[in-house]
Amino acid sequence: MDPERYETLLVAGQEPIGEQRAEAWIEAYGVPVEYIPTLRREPSLWDDVRALWWLWRLMRRWKPHIVHTHTAKAGALGRVAAWLAGVPVRVHTFHGHSLEGYFSPVVSYMYRIVERLLARLTHRIIAISPRQKQELVERFRIAPSEKFVVIPLGFHLERLDAYTPEAVQALRRLWQGDAQVPLIAWIGRMVPIKRVDKLLRAAAAAHQQGIPFRLVLVGDGPERAAWVQLAQQLNLPVIWAGMRWDMPVVLRAVDAVVLTSDNEGTPVTLIEALACGTAVAATPVGGVPDVLEGGRWGMLLHEPLDKTFVSFLQTLPQLQAQARAAMPVIRERYSHLRLLRDIETLYADLYPRR
Structure with missing residues (x-):
């Protein structure tokens, strides 16, 4: 992102056992990072509540104009915290999803209910492919089609x-x-x-x-x-x-x-x-x-x-x-330059510069 237009803070949780932090990439790009130790992939009511509190305090202190979340757990807690903190624009990207295939039918159904509620707190939802958007809109009914935008992944x-x-x-x-x-x-x-x-x-x-x-x-x-x-x-x-x-x-x-x-x-x-x-x-x-x-x-x-x-x-x-x-x-x-253009266009549309 253009540093003259955007001041960026990356908020990350605790990586699971057996996985490593992308510290080399973070250092290479000079991205400021704040780690939240209680933000973990595994469900834990106590840790999740503490992570939500931590995120809310961070957003109240930093006062971001846009919060953009990724992954299921961080996406849920991040969007709720941003809504509670009054962040003007809330965006979420679905990379994969846990709506089917990972858990029992009952648990998967509950996940879909949660995602539908979270969608109401979200100004724009990014699907990374046309087929994923179709699946999220028509099959899982997460949100209306007009709330989605398709932005493919981008890499170096x-x-x-x-x-x-x-x-x-x-x-x-x-x-x-x-x-x-x-x-x-x-x-x-x-x-x-x-x-x-x-x-x-x-x-x-x-x-x-x-x-x-x-x-x-x-x-x-x-x-x-x-x-x-x-x-x-x-x-x-x-x-x-x-x-x-x-x-x-x-x-x-x-x-x-x-x-x-x-x-x-x-x-x-x-x-x-x-x-x-x-x-x-x-x-x-x-x-x-x-x-x-x-x-x-x-x-x-x-x-x-x-x-x-x-x-x-x-x-x-x-x-x-x-x-x-x-x-x-x-x-x-799938160029990173194309991804940056798409994201900046979306941000400018959702939060025009005053």
């Missing part, structure tokens, strides 16, 4: 150019070993909604048919132990790569990236893979069809997954050509 995708061909080849040799087979990667946080169990079963079916490939799982999370056990039961060779910070190298060392989630917002993994010209395939959930333009830039993995996964492996050269064609389009569409 130029950082993905920080690699050397030698590093790419070294990692590829490490993962391939003596077998010159395609490397198929899954990248993400290992939680139930990502449904890596479906991927493992589909990959095992393809492996039993003798189709050559090697599966690489990049990331970590609470489901890893269960998925390791499942892969062993399926007799499926898997490379468990763990957490890695050299994504420009990883995304070029593999032949394709695949996601089999039950729910997604706009998957950053697919955007970054396509920005590197790497083939992708994913289940058609959330904003995935928007990113892939209905299959123009990658394959949509419909059920039955074991059959479409085999088709994906068999058409890999075609998908790689699609990804190379998508690369300049994706880099422009």
